[in-house]
Amino acid sequence: MVEAAAELIGALPADEVPVPLRRFARFERRKRAKLAGQHIAAVLEKDAAFRGRVAEPLREAQAELVEQVEAGRVPPAADPVRVAVLAYLLRPAGWTALVDAARAELERSATASEEEAAERRVAALKEELAAARSARSAENDKLRAELREAKAEVAELRRKLHDARTRYRSAEERADAAAADAERQLAAARESTAAAEKELRRLRARAERAEAAAEAAKRAAREGRNVDDVRLRMLLDTLVDAAQGVRRELALPATIVRPADVVGGLEPDRQPHRALPGRALSDSDPQLLDRLLALPQVHLIVDGYNVTKTGYGELPLSDQRSRLVSGLGGLAAQTRAEVTCVFDGAELDAPVAIAAPRGVRVRFSSPGQTADELIGELVRAEPPGRPVVVVSSDREVADAARRADARPCPSTLLLRRLGRS
16 A cells, blocks of 8 residues: 555646645655655545545456455455455445455464475474485494494504513613623723733834834944945936937927826817816815816816806806806816816707807717716826726716716815805
């Protein structure tokens, strides 16, 4: 009723709208029904003419139902709410009975709906109960299985504990026996030590007497050798002077070809230059490379790319080569060692131009040859007894160097030494 009246208020001229409702006529229809509901209901109750105006649209839209309500008959399939609305607005004879009947029908429908909902709820609860019982049964079965597994585990732990105790007792017995045996051996060792100390004191006395006799013999020999030493020195001077004369006469070169110079390999294009102690040390000892470079006539062979990729592999290959060769030039000038730097030339399309510093020999491996193989040839070309150091962190290169009586050295030590330079 309120919705129908709110619709009508918006359609009526302002002077035809009841005075209490005129201030709501300008509202939107839903706002009128919501905000002016109480006022509209009061006017409908008191103003019969306004009720008739509100019923007119319903009379046109539902003419058949209006006739039935005015006659006091209600169709069985009629909506109770519509019947109650028409009875209230039209107010035929016995309209209150029609409203009460509609209310009773609504209450009966609500009760039936509540009963159906209750039945559905009971059925759902029964299903939940059955599911809970099934789940509880499954959980009980699971707990029983876990209990059986726990009992079996406890039994196994007890057995292991018994075995451990047995082994512990056996170990204690063996330890006691070992302690007793150790005591016996300690006593025997003490006796042996006492005897050895006594023998050592006797030998020291004899050694002191022998040293005194040897020193006396040396003094006598030196006195007798003075004349022979003078004669030998004169002979050596004569031989040296003769050798120098022969070299001048034959025009022999002042320097000789090194063994590494005759080993195959590709030399870089040259540009104008603009400017075995240690075997007892571990490979990680910082003093290893310094000890090796201090050897006379030492030959340092460097696995070029292995060093550069260990120290500064993020640079282009050309920058890596230039940086390493420059550092090796300073190292050669400081130590006066023979330095050969080997690079892998398998991927080079053309010769590489490198301005090698004085004292540094640069070689690239030939086509079909790896840098590791060229390093092996350089090591094998050296005469026996010459100290050769191979700088590489490659395990195969280091093993091959050891087999050739050369001393391998990790690349990190050379990088650290160049960093100090």
